[in-house]
Amino acid sequence: MAEPLSGRAGVPATHGRGERVTGDEVPPRGSVRGSVERAVREALLTGRFVPGRAVTLRGLAQELGVSPMPVREAVRALSAGNALDIRPNGRIQVPTMTRPRLEEILKARLLLEPELAGLAAPGLNRADAAGLAEIDDRIDASLDGGDAETYMRLNHAFHFRIYRAAGSQVLLPLVETLWLQFAPFMRTVYGRVGTSALVDHHKEAVDAIRAADARALRDAVAADIRCGMDLLVEGFPAPG
Amino acid sequence: MAEPLSGRAGVPATHGRGERVTGDEVPPRGSVRGSVERAVREALLTGRFVPGRAVTLRGLAQELGVSPMPVREAVRALSAGNALDIRPNGRIQVPTMTRPRLEEILKARLLLEPELAGLAAPGLNRADAAGLAEIDDRIDASLDGGDAETYMRLNHAFHFRIYRAAGSQVLLPLVETLWLQFAPFMRTVYGRVGTSALVDHHKEAVDAIRAADARALRDAVAADIRCGMDLLVEGFPAPG
DNA sequence: CGTTTATAAATGTGATCACAAATTGGCGTG
DNA sequence: CACGCCAATTTGTGATCACATTTATAAACG
Incomplete structure (x- = not known):
């Protein structure tokens, strides 16, 4: 199975409530969401996301090695521009063409x-x-x-x-x-x-x-x- | 102070972790976010949101009587279309015109x-x-x-x-x-x-x-x- | 073997918490 | 009175949890 998205998996990206890592450098403001949004845009623009493909928050988060939260916001931003489709049942997918x-x-x-x-x-x-x-x-x-x-x-x-x-x-x-x-x-x-x-x-x-x-x-x-x-x-x- | 946004305040809108209200009817899928987004759109289109006005997640949530979470997603969706501006420091405001x-x-x-x-x-x-x-x-x-x-x-x-x-x-x-x-x-x-x-x-x-x-x-x-x-x-x- | 039903897993939504950065306000000093 | 410094508050971000709904899977029955 090829990795459809870039992202160093295995890094829990602890922040907030998780145990603190004092020595680590702090990420800039909103960088996680930004990188997720950039990754999805790139995947859409290069066609790695096929129309009809289901996009799940937890799945995307795991692929990118981040928590579901920044993925939610990135997906929301993209779906606002009709780059992703949110079905009536709430499921997210790459829009199909008519x-x-x-x-x-x-x-x-x-x-x-x-x-x-x-x-x-x-x-x-x-x-x-x-x-x-x-x-x-x-x-x-x-x-x-x-x-x-x-x-x-x-x-x-x-x-x-x-x-x-x-x-x-x-x-x-x-x-x-x-x-x-x-x-x-x-x-x-x-x-x-x-x-x-x-x-x-x-x-x-x-x-x-x-x-x-x-x-x-x-x-x-x-x-x-x-x-x-x-x-x-x-x-x-x-x-x- | 006039209420700039419609929204029945005082209703905690308990869901998820809060104590359950068994007899209440369940709201449709994603309705809270939708109503927030609609309210902000209306406020922008009628000019009740002045350019440069600061929009805070907690403030908006309180005005609308909802939790900050659906506000976050609604604001994110609107800022994706440049209807709201997210400054480099993360603060949200109604965009100023040039x-x-x-x-x-x-x-x-x-x-x-x-x-x-x-x-x-x-x-x-x-x-x-x-x-x-x-x-x-x-x-x-x-x-x-x-x-x-x-x-x-x-x-x-x-x-x-x-x-x-x-x-x-x-x-x-x-x-x-x-x-x-x-x-x-x-x-x-x-x-x-x-x-x-x-x-x-x-x-x-x-x-x-x-x-x-x-x-x-x-x-x-x-x-x-x-x-x-x-x-x-x-x-x-x-x-x- | 196909259909139906019950069970389990998955998924989006909303809520709450902890944290860091930024803003604000107050106070003291020059 | 102006300027700088420090504490308290505000604010966005990310994480985790609970829940309802939906989907998938398995079991049971005809």
């Missing part, structure tokens, strides 16, 4: 992400273009190797390195919630039809950044989203 | 809400138009009376009665997070400059619904957002 939901996510992405890329354009320089080009090379390698998990991590890194340059405090979090929602389903499609059919527009985006052409960057991102999401819509169990 | 943040919220609203209104248009009928017209009448009355809190509640009801008709599972939650973010600041501006300068485009929206004109509804919502938000930008402490 056709209308996927189409709505596509619509929202096309509304927000090109705009965000356009805002980011002025803040991107040659170094960013070079870094993005390097990420894109590794993306191509992961696609050749059929490593869907690495591809998804790098694709996320590529997009958000662009978006982050916009210095946005509002749009960026909205886009993050969208990625958390479609990423798990994306992974299942890649597992079914493979990653060979994937065509992206990353090179156009890098060229646009090199040319400092905000309009071209906008269009490249829009085209990239359309290609990637169309593959998901086509790969849907109930095609139209 | 100029760039407000402009970003305006941009996001203009991207999402007209689109959502356009999607909702086919699902709106005569009864909806009549209901919206009645809400708008009450809005006018609250504006004449200078009742900012009632105005904000009704304005929210007006917009979301339209948006809800889109049957959206993705766009609607995104828009809700935006409203939670700007509502508290909106209230402070109304408290400073009053509500007399407010001009909305609600009647155009109702007419568009009556005419089943999706395009006109889209434009009316966009114009309404622009007017309302421009007032906020103008009313900003550091104008440009």
Whole structure:
């Protein structure tokens, strides 16, 4: 059994009521919850959490070597953004995808992400273009190797390195919630039809950044989203 | 001191370890957290929570007559959508507004809400138009009376009665997070400059619904957002 | 062998406690 | 009167417990 989440198990992480460990260094404020939330986000974004998978507080806590309490808060925060689904009976699971939901996510992405890329354009320089080009090379390698998990991590890194340059405090979090929602389903499609059919527009985006052409960057991102999401819509169990 | 939040205080709401009350009916699953979250959302949307106001877990719990635990989860869920701000020291407060943040919220609203209104248009009928017209009448009355809190509640009801008709599972939650973010600041501006300068485009929206004109509804919502938000930008402490 | 029922395990929820960091208030000193 | 220092309070965090509900498992019966 492979460890689906990073986390040094076996460390009881005694705090509060447990016996005190005087010599140990104290963890920063809210670090346990933060690390749990980060771990779950990463698992969702890379597709290690399959849609429909049950997520239990005690199970997650044990995997990460923490108590159920910070897991509760992290799960609550993620479910607030529809990254996790809390069923009517209280059980937690990775949301399953539906056709209308996927189409709505596509619509929202096309509304927000090109705009965000356009805002980011002025803040991107040659170094960013070079870094993005390097990420894109590794993306191509992961696609050749059929490593869907690495591809998804790098694709996320590529997009958000662009978006982050916009210095946005509002749009960026909205886009993050969208990625958390479609990423798990994306992974299942890649597992079914493979990653060979994937065509992206990353090179156009890098060229646009090199040319400092905000309009071209906008269009490249829009085209990239359309290609990637169309593959998901086509790969849907109930095609139209 | 007025009670800022509804909640029957004095009820210890014993559950779990406390002495059991055998004859009482059992509350539904997660109802306490849900009611807390709903109360805080309402307080934010109507401006009863002023930007910068400190929100403490124990204080909120006492106001609502519940234990701090469900408050923790509700606050966590709301802060995940930037409806509440958790400072680096862990303290919780209603977020303060900044100029760039407000402009970003305006941009996001203009991207999402007209689109959502356009999607909702086919699902709106005569009864909806009549209901919206009645809400708008009450809005006018609250504006004449200078009742900012009632105005904000009704304005929210007006917009979301339209948006809800889109049957959206993705766009609607995104828009809700935006409203939670700007509502508290909106209230402070109304408290400073009053509500007399407010001009909305609600009647155009109702007419568009009556005419089943999706395009006109889209434009009316966009114009309404622009007017309302421009007032906020103008009313900003550091104008440009 | 399949269906039903009883038992056991698992799970989310709410409550309470201990602790550390931060804030606040008061007091003394310069 | 201003500034710094120390104690008391407040506050978020993490841990553990009890409970109701649900799910899973096993047993019993036809």
